[in-house]
Amino acid sequence: MKFPYLNSSVHPVSHKLAQYTCDKKSNLAVSADVTTAKELLALAESVADHIVILKTHIDIITDFTPDLTEKLRALADNAGFLIFEDRKFADIGNTVMHQVRDGVYQISRWADIINAHLLPGKGIIDGLKAGCQGREIGLLLLAQMSSKNNLFSDSYTKETVRTAEINKDFVMGFIAQEKLSDDEDLITMTPGVNMAKKGDNLGQNYHTPQQVIQDNGSDIVIVGRGIYASDDPKSAALSYQQAAWSALEVRNA
Template sequence: MQLCVALDLPTRQQNLQLATKLAKHDIWLKVGFRTFIRDGQPFLEELKALNPGFKLFLDLKLYDIPNTMADAAEEIAQMGVEMFNVHASAGKKAMGAVMQRLEGFEKRPLVLAVTALTSFDYHTFKEIYGGDIEEKAAWFALQAYQAGCDGVVCSAYESRAVKRETDRKFLTLTPGIRPFGESSDDQKRVADIETARREMVDIVVVGRPVYKADDPAAVVEKILQAL
């Protein structure tokens, strides 16, 4: 199981300060909407300058028509990030278009498909998607697997079902992890490290428990020891 720390702080400088404190670890760093829209590709380059061993996950959740998603995927691949994501609900054709476009890259990024946002509770998800989370998440994962994606973004509670429907090596990345039972905040389907391990999660994403800590580096050390 690998650790990914979310760089979700309000300013570029705060995110860089956090990354600097963690620079001795070759961990994943997640760069999301707010950070990327504000700071762009130069910020990704600054992170790599801090530690070339950082693995960057660009969390933009592409969702559009197939050709537009493929165009965006090609641009992302040229930025040198190690992983990005798309929405599985864009459909198998769109995911397939992304993967086909990336075939020409000697070293392409991993592509994960978002199944169900962890901010959804069961009622809200069913209201929008017309089905139960576990059932639909596994179905979305199968679509992503058949389209050639490398894995999915899901909650820990769907990870085992995803691997059962696809392949044990099909990656599952779980956001909203509260490593040692911290407050769930706006996330609904959160889990701790032990639950993630039991459910065969490959990459855990931790945000607030790290960047809100008085000593983020110490928290990351503790998480890595637990992993």
């Protein structure tokens, strides 16, 4: 099975992700958009065998304690998946350094992957890198979004790609709707994936795993409501795992 970013020169988090991906035959990330610690842990446990990334929004957890992230970290290490905290940092370097390292959540102590908007300039990369010292953490830059009428221009997306390509010591790839760079070291993860292909009344657009992987060249599909809102998240995760992996095999054949 051919798979990108397995050479030794790429970001260590990308390399670990590739190993999990090949071992589990999965390129599935689950977006755990739930609001209690009990729900988050239950979801993580139910889908653990089928995912390579669990994407969290830790600041929507109404009963957060540090014990939650300790349990998530242990589960991720045992089950073989990475934790992606979808904080979407978007401030000056000094501020994001403290946001990722300090405060209630201390994200850099437990997350493997974080993401950021490049709107404040390259200083946001330097600030996050400083806040993440001591652990191997990969940064994804938001180059495109799946919501209707978003303000991501072509020029902004191109500058985001250019900046990622010259900061690969910390930047591991993109959040985007399609493959944007010829640099195979950079991973593309795509949210807004749902096999039902329907949106919502808050501006979300959905695409199928086949569209995202085969047609648009992405590497990882990010699925939220299609799994966590299912009556059986474990079975739903298996279905998405199989669909996304099959699409990857077709693309790489």
